[in-house]
Amino acid sequence: MLSRQLIFVLIALSVAIPLVIKIGLPNQVTTEVRNVYESIEQLDSGSVMMISFDHEASSLPEVKPMAQAILRHCFQKKLKVITLALMAEGTAIGEQLLRETANEYQANYGEDYVFLGYRPQAQSAILGMGEEIKRVFPQDYNNTSLDRIPMMKDIKNYNEVKLIISVADGDLPVTWVDYAVSRYHPKFACATTAVMATSFYPFLSSGQMVGLLGGLKGAAEYEILLEKPGMGQKGMDAQSVSHLVIVLIIVWGNVVYFLRRKTSTVDSPRSTAKPL
């Protein structure tokens, strides 16, 4: 039997070693990631996009590469980006990431992008923005009135927004679908942690989401499309090896289980248990 400590060491090594020694396994781009990329790629320069940071700090290593890749694409395409947070911790993370990425592309605050800050009670904030964004966010994160921000002059509600992306680690994308997509019909996509991704496949199939980025793999795929390697691709080797190690650990656990069962069956011949 493997001890718990040995399993922990194996997992730690399987994550750490590939981060130091690059393996470079080829990554395939999935349809759902390509759809997000194409939805942004098809937008004309100056089109308005909305990105909502709907996550906590705990999932930062997984959601940050996705958010960064999407923001890079937006600034590369010279889109106008409205950002906000519907979870409190997403505020500081989103603001910093936005500032860093905007600096990479010399984007100007108020003209190319704006950060509206955080609003509690996601349902009413999402519904409210469908009527009038200024009513939900009269001021941006820096307490500047939206009336004084040039970029926001002609933007009233979702009608002017070409695509909304929720960068989330929970089920807030479902809230966006329920309250924004169902009622106001904007185009919507989400970038979410791998563990949550499967929950959103029904919305992809129904067309309520145009695409989806699932965890570090989603970020890596987006970076391939963007031809700009980042944190996603860097982490994929580590994720591949750690998945393999977990599979091998499970297989070994079953081998031990069946060997023990066989031994106990031999010891007690009256047993009628049927092995798999």
Next chain:
Amino acid sequence: MQRIIPIIVCFIFGAFMLVQFFVPHRVSVSAYQTVLDWMQIIFVFTLLVGVISYVKLSSKKITRTQSGWGYNLIGLAGLVVMVIFGFWKGTGERTPFLWMFNTIQAPMQSTMFSLLAFFVASAAYRGFRARSWEAGLLLLVAVIVMLGRVPLGSFISHWIPDSANWILNTPSMAAKRGLYIGIGLGTISTSLRIILGIERTYLGKK
């Protein structure tokens, strides 16, 4: 009266939100926006209730030096320090608030989340046994999806990611859809029961 008034308020606002969806008149839209504003205002007060409750609970444990009171002290100190620096120096770039968030809170939370990988591996080793055909099938599906969702899967064979995608897009999605439809129907029936005053458990005990 303590029960009747909330039921009446609930009925009026529930019925209004239901009806206004189909009435795009400006009076209806204006009233709807006002309700949305109030929803946010009320929610902020619920946050305040949460903070007060946390402070009261922690203070009680600290003053009585109950088991684990040290953790409550650290939690309470963290809350107070963050609030003080947030109001005093702001939350923007190069502020103590942001420094504490980036160097203490975010790494701690990420660490907690990352620990899951270790516990999942350990639990999978101990619990994932092919004890029956059903368990064996579940095990096989889990292995295919785990390998199919990383580049290693396609490196071994294109069959692995293709199968993983089929599993996610067909049987898994069918189950999810069933769940979502059930949740949707349940939400509608519970909402109607609350609006009509049949379901009263949200009011608490008599």
